[in-house]
Amino acid sequence: MSDIVLQIDGIEVTANEEMTVLEAAQKAGISIPTLCHHEKLEPYGACRLCLVELESRGRSRLVVSCLYPVEKGLVVKTRSEKVDRIRKMILELLLSHAPDAFDLQDLAREYGADKYRFAKEPSFCVHCGLCVRYCAEVKKKEAIGFVNRGTKREISFIPEIASRECWNCKECFPLCPTEALQAAYVLAKAIAFPATAE
Amino acid sequence: MDNDRVDQITDNHKCECGHSGIVEGLSDRVDRIIDKHNCKASSLIQVLLEIQSENHWLPKEALDQVAERLQVPLTRIQQIATFYKAFSLVPKGRHGIHVCMGTACHVRGAQRVLDTVENLTGIKPGETDLDLKFSLETVNCLGCCALGPVVEIGGKTHGKMAPAKMADVLKNYE
Numbered sequence: 001m002s003d004i005v006l007q008i009d010g011i012e013v014t015a016n017e018e019m020t021v022l023e024a025a026q027k028a029g030i031s032i033p034t035l036c037h038h039e040k041l042e043p044y045g046a047c048r049l050c051l052v053e054l055e056s057r058g059r060s061r062l063v064v065s066c067l068y069p070v071e072k073g074l075v076v077k078t079r080s081e082k083v084d085r086i087r088k089m090i091l092e093l094l095l096s097h098a099p100d101a102f103d104l105q106d107l108a109r110e111y112g113a114d115k116y117r118f119a120k121e122p123s124f125c126v127h128c129g130l131c132v133r134y135c136a137e138v139k140k141k142e143a144i145g146f147v148n149r150g151t152k153r154e155i156s157f158i159p160e161i162a163s164r165e166c167w168n169c170k171e172c173f174p175l176c177p178t179e180a181l182q183a184a185y186v187l188a189k190a191i192a193f194p195a196t197a198e
Numbered sequence: 199m200d201n202d203r204v205d206q207i208t209d210n211h212k213c214e215c216g217h218s219g220i221v222e223g224l225s226d227r228v229d230r231i232i233d234k235h236n237c238k239a240s241s242l243i244q245v246l247l248e249i250q251s252e253n254h255w256l257p258k259e260a261l262d263q264v265a266e267r268l269q270v271p272l273t274r275i276q277q278i279a280t281f282y283k284a285f286s287l288v289p290k291g292r293h294g295i296h297v298c299m300g301t302a303c304h305v306r307g308a309q310r311v312l313d314t315v316e317n318l319t320g321i322k323p324g325e326t327d328l329d330l331k332f333s334l335e336t337v338n339c340l341g342c343c344a345l346g347p348v349v350e351i352g353g354k355t356h357g358k359m360a361p362a363k364m365a366d367v368l369k370n371y372e
Binding site for chain 1: 271272273274276277280281
């Protein structure tokens with residue numbers, strides 16, 4: 001396994017060839033904001049917040065660092081005017097879904113995002129897929145999945161599996177960047193056990 | 199389906215599956231469709247489409263059976279079944295009425311045709327009547343704008359429709 005040397009924010013970073021730009025940056029102690037990344041899970045590229053600017057052969061382009069494999073001689077900028085502008089926009093769009101999520105508010109402060117810019121449409125879920133992927137990849141239970149598509153896409157528990165597995169697990173709860181997951185679980189529980197619903 | 203065929207299919211079962219038999223005959227039909235596709239997980243959408251076209255909708259029992267026999271998680275099936283408009287998770291009528299609301303049909307009075315259909319069948323778009331005879335949907339364009347206003351019933355296209363003609367057309371469906 002050969003080491004690859006690349007430059008992130010002016011610092012020389014060595015990485016091995018299976019790493020992504022995000023992992024290389026994290027190894028070098030450079031922080032890149034993420035919502036849908038989890039070290040135990042396959043990269044997913046849903047939140048687009050980890051987007052960085054790459055410079056190669058005199059041109060710059062934007063890629064999501066959690067999916068982009070490291071390359072020899074890559075020049076990465078994790079903060080630039082362009083990157084910050086796009087991250088601010090992404091945050092504002094996500095905040096219209098989940099205006100009160102703490103993770104999003106912290107990032108909004110950093111990037112100067114205005115949570116009232118877009119009309120609120122609180123679905124509370126930002127479709128990061130952490131719960132869905134964690135359940136499928138780590139726990140192998142597949143109790144929760146996405147249903148519908150487009151603007152109606154949402155997470156949904158399978159009541160039969162949830163009533164068997166979720167009560168003793170709940171490991172996906174702390175992963176959720178908003179509080180949508182817990183609400184969905186309460187709903188699934190209410191459907192699975194109508195008698196015990198509070 | 200004759201008995202020989204049922205026996206043959208039962209003998210050929212490669213996957214372990216319990217027959218719930220909640221819906222009479224449905225579980226056998228689903229089994230036959232799955233066997234036709236050799237129990238392959240990659241044929242999931244084909245299997246679902248065939249169940250949909252035979253049964254007009256995808257009952258929960260059928261999805262459970264497909265999940266078990268194809269070894270596909272139920273969340274995945276649910277995701278696919280809710281993603282495509284071709285699938286329905288609620289019962290649909292024997293005849294699907296599609297009223298075209300595209301621009302050409304619209305200017306030629308599609309709205310009045312739709313109102314008439316609603317009055318005659320007693321259902322609104324997206325609904326199904328209680329005898330499972332009709333399901334009503336609006337569509338954005340059926341692609342034959344010269345025939346507008348167009349109404350498609352059970353796959354058959356009725357062009358140049360008018361509110362007054364609607365009752366005569368619907369009479370032909372049982």
